[in-house]
Amino acid sequence: MVGEARVPMLPQAPNTVWRAEVNDRSVEVLAPSNAILLDVLRDNVGQLGVKRGCDLGTCGCCAVLVDGEPRLSCMTLAGDVEGRAITTVEGLAEGHHLAPIQTCFAEHGGSQCGFCTPGFLISAQALLDQTSSPTEAQVNEAIEGNLCRCTGYQPIVESIMAAAALLRGETEAPAPPTDPHADPHPSGPEEPQLPPGHAR
Ligand code: FES
Ligand code: FES
CATH class of the missing domain: 1.10.150.120 ([2Fe-2S]-binding domain)
Incomplete structure (x- = not known):
């Protein structure tokens, strides 16, 4: 109803500082005290490689390493892994070299x-x-x-x-491509064309 105060269904948890080592980097972000690790990693730390598939612990898309152990980040409270070493898919490569x-x-x-x-x-x-x-x-x-x-x-x-x-050293890594694909838009995509009669 117009003018009626809206009461949130769930009480908003207060923000607290959350600290951890994410991909060998010390991070310190503000997040709700009851935040899920998946949300903190994606929304606060910016590690979008961690995927939200089911949010129910059944698909494995959100897996990360916590102190080297695989964990489902959608089933983990961020507060439970505060201060721990977390590796997301972004942390597997060494610089520009894929793992x-x-x-x-x-x-x-x-x-x-x-x-x-x-x-x-x-x-x-x-x-x-x-x-x-x-x-x-x-x-x-x-x-x-x-x-x-x-x-x-x-x-x-x-x-x-x-x-x-x-x-194990039984095979060799494939050589990096020497002929990378040409950039299809070397100077950026062209300005979209408007249909006739729709000039701005
Ligand atoms: S999002 Fe599916 S297990 Fe976490
Ligand atoms: S769901 Fe598409 S590669 Fe696995």
Whole structure:
């Protein structure tokens, strides 16, 4: 009704300072004291590689490493991991050099639409941090909490096995492309054309 005060359904939690090491960087942000880690990482820290799939703990898209252990950030209170070392998919690469697991996903078709890929990369990295000689059963177990609608999973398993072989030194990383694709818009996209009679 016009002029009637609106009462929020849920009481607004007060903002507090949240601190952690995110991708080897000390961060300090203001966030509601009851904030979910997924929201803090995306909205306050700006790590948009952490994907919100289901928000229910069933898809694995939001996985991050907390002190090296995979965790679902949609199921984690930010306050519970305050001060800990958090790695998102953005933290896997070393500068401009992709991590072996990222290279192998790209080389072996482990990623198609890519929405699930950050979660798979995190789960796979957690496994490879424990062993560079995983069995296929261990790979399946490591990614059992991650859902993918595109790949059929086998290319993902192959990508992780290939990354393990790369880490063991049994294969070589593919050479970086020497002929990068030309920029289709070297001077920016053209001004959109308005239909006749619609001049501004
Ligand atoms: S968004 Fe966290 S498990 Fe799906
Ligand atoms: S690559 Fe599309 S959902 Fe996995």
